[in-house]
Amino acid sequence: MDLHLELLEVQRRVQGRIPLPSFELNAAIFARHQADATPLLRFEDIPLELSDLRLVVRQMADILRRFGALEEKEYQQVQALGRDASLTAVLGDWYRAPALRHAAAVGHGPAPAAPLHDTGAFDQLFTVAMRPFLSRCAEVIQQRPELASWPHPHCAVCGGEPDFAVITSAAERHLICGRCALRWKFEPLTCPYCRNSDRTQVTSFATPDGQYRVYACDVCTRYLKAYDGRRAARPVMPVVDGVATLPLDAAAIQRGYS
Numbered sequence: 417m418d419l420h421l422e423l424l425e426v427q428r429r430v431q432g433r434i435p436l437p438s439f440e441l442n443a444a445i446f447a448r449h450q451a452d453a454t455p456l457l458r459f460e461d462i463p464l465e466l467s468d469l470r471l472v473v474r475q476m477a478d479i480l481r482r483f484g485a486l487e488e489k490e491y492q493q494v495q496a497l498g499r500d501a502s503l504t505a506v507l508g509d510w511y512r513a514p515a516l517r518h519a520a521a522v523g524h525g526p527a528p529a530a531p532l533h534d535t536g537a538f539d540q541l542f543t544v545a546m547r548p549f550l551s552r553c554a555e556v557i558q559q560r561p562e563l564a565s566w567p568h569p570h571c572a573v574c575g576g577e578p579d580f581a582v583i584t585s586a587a588e589r590h591l592i593c594g595r596c597a598l599r600w601k602f603e604p605l606t607c608p609y610c611r612n613s614d615r616t617q618v619t620s621f622a623t624p625d626g627q628y629r630v631y632a633c634d635v636c637t638r639y640l641k642a643y644d645g646r647r648a649a650r651p652v653m654p655v656v657d658g659v660a661t662l663p664l665d666a667a668a669i670q671r672g673y674s
């Protein structure tokens with residue numbers, strides 16, 4: 417929990433000074449991306465300032481190493497990466513990977529080559545380091561009315577997967593992107609990871625206080641946590657709620673989900 421609070425603090429400090437992105441967005445562009453299932457935000461459109469980016473990568477890496485989430489060898493690789501010019505290229509590959517994987521899965525392109533830094537530790541580092549920049553971009557698109565019709569289980573902004581959800585007062589389920597925190601409505605009982613919609617193949621259970629819920633898919637064995645906002649006094653806070661529900665992760669993993 418301390419680890420996540422420290423990561424969040426760095427994000428808060430950085431995010432405030434990131435400019436809003438300027439990229440063209442209108443109903444026709446939205447419709448085209450929706451039809452192609454491709455994310456709206458190109459890597460080139462993210463307002464990345466190299467000195468800010470280097471700083472946030474270094475600070476996040478320091479925190480992750482201090483809490484043992486980054487090994488010494490990986491930490492040294494990150495330090496080297498922060499010094500040379502390839503940092504932006506590496507992050508560009510990381511950013512585009514989910515959209516390329518998705519396109520390959522539906523037969524629209526070759527499978528992407530395994531990224532250079534293909535371990536969970538790097539993915540975690542890049543996710544937290546890019547979050548302030550991507551969240552800023554998501555703020556812009558979150559306001560767009562066209563988002564209401566986005567039917568895909570991956571994020572309209574960045575192509576990332578949801579890693580949390582919220583049940584709204586209207587009993588809709590909104591997915592929350594694990595990279596940019598965009599929220600969008602999705603069918604309440606369809607697995608966003610494999611699209612299984614057979615209700616007998618989805619195990620759902622709540623915490624005793626009814627505040628959180630887990631949807632576990634018996635087809636792909638992945639699970640998604642949700643904050644139940646129907647009787648809640650406050651809005652969902654994805655990072656905080658993600659940490660508060662670590663015992664639910666343990667319960668889901670114990671039942672064989674991942």
Ligand SMILES: [Zn+2]
Pocket residue numbers: 571572573574575576593594595596597598
């Ligand atoms: Zn996203």
Ligand SMILES: [Zn+2]
Pocket residue numbers: 607608609610611612633634635636637638
């Ligand atoms: Zn599934």
